[in-house]
Amino acid sequence: MKPTADADPPTRRPNRSSRGFAPIGTVLLILLVTVLAGGSAVLVTSAVDPMEPAPTASVSLSVEDRTVTLRHRGGDALSIPDLRIRLRVDGEPLADQPPVPFFSAAGFDPGPTGAFNSAGTTTLSPGESASFRVAGTNDPVPTPGTTVELRIFDGDQPVAKLTTTAT
Template sequence: MIPSIRLTDGRRSGPTDRPHPAGDRERRTEVRDERRTEVRDERRPSSEGPRSPIRSDRAFAPIGVVLLILLTTVLAGGSAVLVTGAVDPIDPAPTATLSLSVQDRTVTLTNRGGDALSIPDLRIRIRVDGDPLREQPPVPFFSAAGYEPGPTGAFNSAGTTTLGPGERASFRIAGTNDPVPEPGSTVELRVFDGEQPVARLTATAA
């Protein structure tokens, strides 16, 4: 018979009270499983609160994009207004009734009525039978290549350079220019104020 030993806590220890290794492993496994379950439960997202702020942020994102687009459009419109307002308006071209005559290579322009023409602001281009003169008249001038010196009226830089209503001015094409108008030639004269056309006149050379 195996004697029993009394322990300090009052229990008896005997052969049947020895710890069973297999039972201990099972208990440790159960403890680990319970801890893993608790960890998974803590990491598992709740269906009630935590996701609500995320959904709210996503809902505000499209509103922010729309506001940004509106702000960009307003700024672009303001810039366009500033640029447009900074451009000076173009002055209208003068309005006048003009007539043209060509006699023995002398070209005469007459203002029959309307606005006075400032000759330094004008460009004159001449064609003879459809071909442009090699040397165009640099009005006003006193002496220029391709023209006889001493034009008259407002074409002469030494005098008044304004061709008012009832006034005329003339210059004579030199024989060294090309093509030289001959009797029967069609002479076309165009008047420009800067880049704006003022008149287009034709005459038959006499």
Template sequence: DPIDVSAVTIRVSVDGEPLDEQPPVPFFSAAGFHPGPTGAFNSAGGDTLRAGETATFRVADTNDPTLEPGRRVTVEITADGRPVATLETVVEPG
């Protein structure tokens, strides 16, 4: 089933510590993030997320904790308070 983007909450943590600035969804420009997220995360994008679609945002260096090589980043996505997805990765050099 499609997910209404206005019902989505995204929480990002680095090594278990939440970012000071969390991404509002949808947005174009927000404190702690590079402008111009893609897909449904962009305020000019669609208003639903569907299986197989992608959406991206980039954390700015002004956010804390900073993304440094070796740190684990966790992104939790919920819709209407219900878990949708949890993604984890490790920051790579470069």
């Protein structure tokens, strides 16, 4: 008898060569996902480097006749090579900022004192002071009555923000 179009096709019995073996594929996929997740966890953990806290110091600022003096009153010693100093006069940043330590730099009279001098010590410790003089060629120049703001950074971390009136 001939099969008709309406009849169900005969069922074939699968043999080993025509079917997949799912448990091995599943185990390999789970193993691959686990290895990749572990690898990215190691990368993320090693990429996050805990930052050391900025030093804590009590400092004061005075500005007299274009001379900027920083006095260390107490707390942690400040490592001058790690510091960045930014100076503003009446809210305007100086055209040339002081590179610390230095001996002669654009926008500043030569020969800063204390730890700001490249021939001096590398730390500013409690009880010590350091100063530099803004040259008349820098802009703006602190003059009596102007507000001077000094920001101190250890790398990118802020250490202090000081404000005074120049005398």
